[in-house]
């Protein structure tokens with residue numbers, strides 16, 4: 001009895017044991033297979049194939065991709081943002097705007113793509129309020145970039161930026177540390193064709209020891225008036241009106257527009273011509289003292305035969321060639337500035353020397369949409385995300401209330 005039982009128990013244990021061993025073997029086998037598979041797939045053995053696969057996929061993607069940009073609101077009432085069409089395709093980007101990277105579509109038509117989260121970038125003009133009927137987009141994809149776009153200084157911002165923390169991914173402003181720089185004008189080297197400025201560290205040629213230009217020399221003798229100032233905002237954060245008033249204690253400043261007594265109809269060609277023929281200096285005084293901020297007017301003046309006297313928050317050496325302008329903030333006092341203006345204005349050789357740069361540089365304009373398009377095609381875009389946590393500080397901190405020259 002005992003022996004029988006023990007036989008059965010033993011054979012039972014044997015069966016149990018062999019089943020267990022089988023299971024264990026199976027487990028080891030599966031485990032080994034998994035490990036072998038992982039090893040086979042790991043970069044340890046086939047890093048080149050992994051890279052190759054990736055690049056092949058990438059190639060398909062980058063040949064396909066046209067980036068699509070939506071202009072969300074108007075640019076000072078202009079839904080086209082001064083572009084020629086409601087929608088620009090790669091062809092217009094290449095032929096009209098002359099963009100080096102032109103595989104983009106830019107549209108102000110909100111139905112251009114079927115859903116708002118499909119745009120690669122959405123541009124918001126922050127010097128204008130959101131339309132009441134069209135506040136911010138309702139859907140947002142983590143892959144798209146919201147662009148903070150502004151040509152005006154911070155004082156003209158019409159968005160409540162403390163409500164827009166973490167909202168924007170890219171900045172597109174005149175500031176040189178913007179993701180996309182939107183300058184009022186550019187200077188190109190005539191010889192090389194390269195854009196020299198505005199830039200954070202431009203490489204300017206040195207002004208020559210002596211320079212003459214018969215056109216400017218001849219104009220100089222006809223210039224009987226000292227300084228012209230065209231202005232429509234009479235009270236400003238920069239207090240430029242005080243500078244102009246104090247300057248008038250020392251020399252004549254003719255103030256055109258509603259802040260002064262002189263009138264010249266907008267668009268009348270005589271207004272521009274008299275800068276060549278009558279005036280020695282053109283006052284390009286900015287309404288706020290902000291990093292890199294200069295107005296279009298300064299670039300307009302550079303087209304004329306007149307020396308600009310600049311006052312603003314910019315480091316002008318980032319924008320204009322040396323010895324092509326007179327910066328009020330380089331003087332401690334208004335008297336010192338006036339004295340220098342009288343010296344330059346009274347000496348034709350000195351006056352003419354301020355025009356040396358024209359032999360080497362020319363003015364040009366560029367579209368920020370070219371740079372935006374290039375940015376959306378940059379290798380990092382889509383892998384690297386960025387956003388501005390505190391856009392208000394980024395934007396507002398670039399301005400000051402105090403000027404260098406004592407007013």
Ligand SMILES: *[C@@H]1O[C@H](CO)[C@@H](O)[C@H](O)[C@H]1NC(C)=O
Nearest residue numbers: 212213214215217218348349
């Ligand atoms: C500059 O050029 C003008 C006109 O050609 C000439 O009359 C003048 O003497 C020149 N000035 C100097 C300093 O050479």
Ligand SMILES: *[C@@H]1O[C@H](CO)[C@@H](O)[C@H](O)[C@H]1NC(C)=O
Nearest residue numbers: 142143144166169385386387
């Ligand atoms: C843009 O910012 C948002 C919000 O911070 C973020 O979720 C998104 O991934 C960012 N996109 C890009 C392309 O940087």
